[in-house]
Structures are given as structure tokens and as C-alpha cells.
Amino acid sequence: MATPLAATPAESGAAESAAARTALGTAEQLALFRTMVEIRRVEEGLVRAHQNGLVHGACHTYVGQEAIAAGVCAHLRPSDVVFSTHRGHGHALAKGVAAQEIAAELFGRETGCSHGRGGSMHLFKPEVGMMGTSGIVGPCILLAAGAGYSFRLQRTDNVAVAFFGDGASNNGAFHEGINMASVWDLPVLFVCENNQYATEVPYHTVSRNPDVAAKAAAYGLPSVIVDGNDILAVHAAAGEAVRRARGGGGPTLLECKTYRTRAHSEGMRDAGYRTAEEVNAWKERCPIKRFRSHLLEAASASSAELDQVEREVDALVANALAFAKDSPWPDPAMVTQHVYRSEGRAGGSVG
Amino acid sequence: MGEMTFVAAAREDLDEEMARDPSVFVMGQGIGARGGNFNTTMGLFEKYGPERLRDVPIAERGFVGMCTGAAATGTRPVVDFMFVDFILDAMGELINQTAKLQYMSSGRLTMPIVLRGCYGIGRASATHHSGAYYPIFVHLPGFRVAVPTTPADAKGLLKTAIRLEDPVLFLEHKSLLNTKGSVPEGEHLVPFGEAWVARRGTHLTAVAIGSMVPRTLEVAGRLAAEEVSVEVIDPRTLAPLDIDTILESVHRTGRLLIVDETYAPCGIGAEIAAQVVDRSFDDLDAPIRRLNGLHTPIPYSPPLEAAVVPTTEAIAQAIRDLLAE
Ligand SMILES: Cc1ncc(C[n+]2csc(CCOP(=O)(O)OP(=O)(O)O)c2C)c(N)n1
């Protein structure tokens, strides 16, 4: 295939990550490590469950992109909100949705975070600010901007975050949303995870400009490009953007250059649009592997400590999957519940 | 009770609700200092300022998506589309997000959003500024649909719409905006799903919607001189629909005519007719008759425009035909 090699993360973000490497304490770094490992291991479990027929329908994994959800959500409070995409397991986990509720949701069970109404692409847990993953590419950008509008009217210092892909950046929702958020100084962080493909369509074939971040200039808001596989770089850039939004300084567009190393969706043929060499090169840049090496090199943690984190996460994931499998199915008698909040009039047979 | 126009009544209500609840805000084009193309927000900008009367860019999809996000996070947007035709640019957001978020979140997110716009024929506004579209919203789960026809109902239904936790399409017919009527002051709430029997009668039930209500009332008044007694029902909300009031009326009259300016296929008339047949077939002494707008885009030239919706003559003829059955 004549596809030029996708931009490598080494091309950007070096300065930010260098500054960040000194800023974080050990506990915070271990927490970031744990979040990434949890996302990875939960998804590995979900992939197996999908292969065994326990997860139904589509299942888009986040493998390779974990540093982004972990690095951004570390700055958020439960009252801050996240609007996510079809590739949203990582966002939900990082925002504080329990692994067992996510697993149960993908298994279609009553105990799932959306009570079985949603599945992989509709994970909801407003109690912790997880406002939904989505089956439609684009709207999360507008919904987050609207949440920012609410927060302004309510005089709170909450912030709203939209996660979305490079594909979404060509959608009208992106352009309309960042324009309005910018002109009204809304407390929103727009996080574009540029994994360089929208399903099988390479970004360079659908955008003359390879940088999504460059598009912010047209709308007058600040933007940053970071190495999305470098957790410390993501964490530092997101921290600055969240502080700006909270302090009334308006929105930021954060572009994280990254890569998904599994198929677009589980069970999809992952061939014909990218080479094995390219995928393998990016597997080498695995954000978890890289952070583990960094923590060891910097003597921030011992390998025993990191192994311990991994063992704890494995136990949590095993429990989550068992919980999901043992959970009851939802009751079909309740299938029309929650279409409306207010009562339709008795006898009214439409609506 | 004050005498006021339809548009002034709705505006008085919006003013009262904005004064009562600081989370209510309006987004639309020209609804700020200008007061709205149809004067829907006249005088409110001076009281509530630009944050709550937000003039927006021409990005219907964008501001509908934003208002949906706002409604999901504790505020109460009123989207003023000016001409409701412009809502079509936002249909993906409305159907996939606005109407579904409550369901997808198992009721933990609510969606208190009002989608208001002026609709319908009668002002030579031509094809892109004359549509109605409400049957589409009735078809879809998640929306409430209100079509007030009097100033009192404009106020009372808008008040209910703003206070509901569900998305409401609130439609104001352009030909009714300047009609006058008495309007209760202050707390006047008209519940959704309660039809208004606009005229009592015994020979035939005419269910009329929107602009067809005054038109059908005019015909009914004229036919009274010929000893023809027509009951006229204005459903006021189409979702929920008060089918009981219609069934009760048909039980007494045995004849049903449905007059609607929108299209016949998959329309409100088809839905009402099907429900009446399902539930009260034995009450019917004649086939149900529908009068609809012709199945065509709305043309510009006044005689062409007048030809696409049911006229008073057509309504009178349909009533005579049905009584002869
Ligand atoms: C509006 C819309 N069009 C098409 C699709 C089908 N679709 C699902 S994911 C996807 C690619 C999205 O690419 P990107 O935004 O880069 O996210 P990624 O999958 O790479 O994480 C497409 C086209 C959709 N879900 N929504």
C-alpha cells in the first residue's frame, strides 16, 4: 500500500513531557499507571468475552490509547462531565465507572451501568460525570460544549470534556462546537485522539492538514499537540487546559497523536488499509510499556510495586467479569421505561 | 384575564418562566436585542441579558446539540428556530441525542428542552419557510408535541412545556400569531394530553389541528344555520394525544372528519383514524374522512399556496358528504 508512514509521536510533545516528568509525585504516577493497566486488562477480558459470545454487537477497544483517558481524567472531579465516543471504555473507566458495571453492561445485564439499555457504545453513569459513550461520531463535541454553557449559567467551576477521534474532526459538529465554545469562552476541553484512521480511512486522505490542532486557529482557541502515548505529556497538557477552563479562560483543543493497535471493532478484518510493520512499530510505543520503563529508570517505582498493581488489577478484572456473567438479564417488561420522564396522559396512546 | 395576541401571550409566559427559574435560557438567531423575527422575545433581552437570550451562529445542528448537552446538565434551554423549517438542519441531533438520552441513560439524565418555531402556510413564505413537520416528531419516541391555537393555550402550553422534563416541540402557526383572545394572568398551566372541545355538536365530530381549528370553527358556525351540528375538537397536543375525548365524541356523533394542514401519508389523521377504528369501530356510522394538505412542497404564489391546504369550502363539502353517508 502506498500509505506514507503515519506521523510518529516522537515528532511532537517532547518539551511538554520533559517538563512534566519532574512535576508528579510517586503516588500520582502510580495512580496513572494503575488506570492505564486497568483499562488494558478490562478490555483484554472484554475481547475474550466477545470471542466467547458473551459480549454482543460491536466492541471498539481502546488498546494503545490508554494514556489519553488516564492523563485527562486524572484532572477531573466527579462533578466534571465527560462525553465520549464509540471507543469509550477507557474514558468510562478513567472517569470512575466501576469495571464490573462496564463488563455487565457489555454482557447486556441489568447490573450494567446503563441497565442493559446501552452496551459498549452507550455507557452512562452520570453519578460520576460519565455522560455517555456514543454510537454517532461527532455529537459528543456539541454536548460537551452545551454542558459548558450550563456550567457558566450555574456559576460553577465544573468543566466538560469531549473525547473524539480524528474522524470526528471532519464532522460539522466539531467546527460548530469549537466555534461556539470559543466565542463564548466555555469551560470545555476538546480532546482529539488522532489515531490516524477513521475505520479504514487514513486521516491524510481526508484532510489536507495532518494536524487537527491547526484547525483551532480558525476559531481562535488555543490548541496543543502532544504525544498521546506519553502519559506524562498528556497529563501535563490536559492539566493546563483544565486549569484554564476552570479559571474562566475558555476552551482548549488538545490533539493527542496515537494509534489503535487492534482492529477498528472486535471481529472486524484488520487488513488492507495498514501494514503489519506499522502496527508493530506502534505496539512498541505501547503507552503502558513506556511508562513502566520510565518509572523504573527514574526509580520512581520498583518492578515489585508495579507487578503488585498489575496483580491487583487482574483480580479486579476477574471479579468484574464473573460479576457480569452471574448478573441477571434485564426484565423485558421494563423495555419502554425511561422514554419519557413525565407521565403521558392516561388514555393517550401516542407519546 | 387580559386580551392579547397569541405571540404576546407566549412571550408573557416565557418572561414569567425566566423570572421564576434562572436556569431557563433561550438560543436562537435574532432573539437577543432584536426581540425575535416573530417578536417571540421582544423586551426580554433588556431584562435577562445576553447569557440567557443568546444570539447564535447559523449552526442549527450545533446549537441544538449544545442545548441538548445543557439540558442534560441541569439547565432548561428554549431553542427558538424562528421558522421551524430550520429545525431540519438539526434532525440528527434531535432524533439520536435529544430524544434518546433519557432512555439511554435509564432516566438518570433528563431533557427539559423546548424546541419552538413558527410554522405553516398563509403568508406566501414559499417552500423553505412554510412547513409543519409535526407528524415526524409524533412518530418518534421521546418527543412531546404541542400545537396551540389560542392565545390562552399558547401561554398555558408553553408554561407546561418549559416545566416538563421531556423535549417538547412547540409550534406556533404563523397565521395565528396576531390573533387575539383572553389570557389568564400568572400561573396558567394547560396540561399536555387534554383536548379542547372548541364547539359542541351532535351530528359529526371534526378533529382539527393548528390553523385548521379556526377554519373548521368558521365552517361549523356557518353550517349551524343549516341545522347541521358539528363538534369541533382541538387536540392541542399531538404527543401525548387525547384519544379518549375523540372516542367519546365519536360515540355520540357516529361520524369523524380530521382536518390537518400537513400531509396524509403516515400523518396525524391516519393515526387518529386507526385508533378510532381499533377501539370504536362499532360507533362509526360512516367511513372516517381525512382532509389534508396536498402531498407537495408548499408553493409561493398566493393562489397556489391557498390550493394546497383544506379550504373552508372543502371542509364544508366534506362535512355534507359525510352526513349524506
Ligand atoms: C455519523 C456517523 N457516521 C459514521 C459512523 C460509522 N463509524 C463508526 S466509528 C467510525 C470511525 C470514526 O473514526 P474516528 O473518529 O477517527 O475514531 P476512531 O474509531 O479512530 O477511534 C465510523 C465512520 C458513525 N458511527 N457515525
Ligand SMILES: [Mg+2]
Ligand atoms: Mg481515528
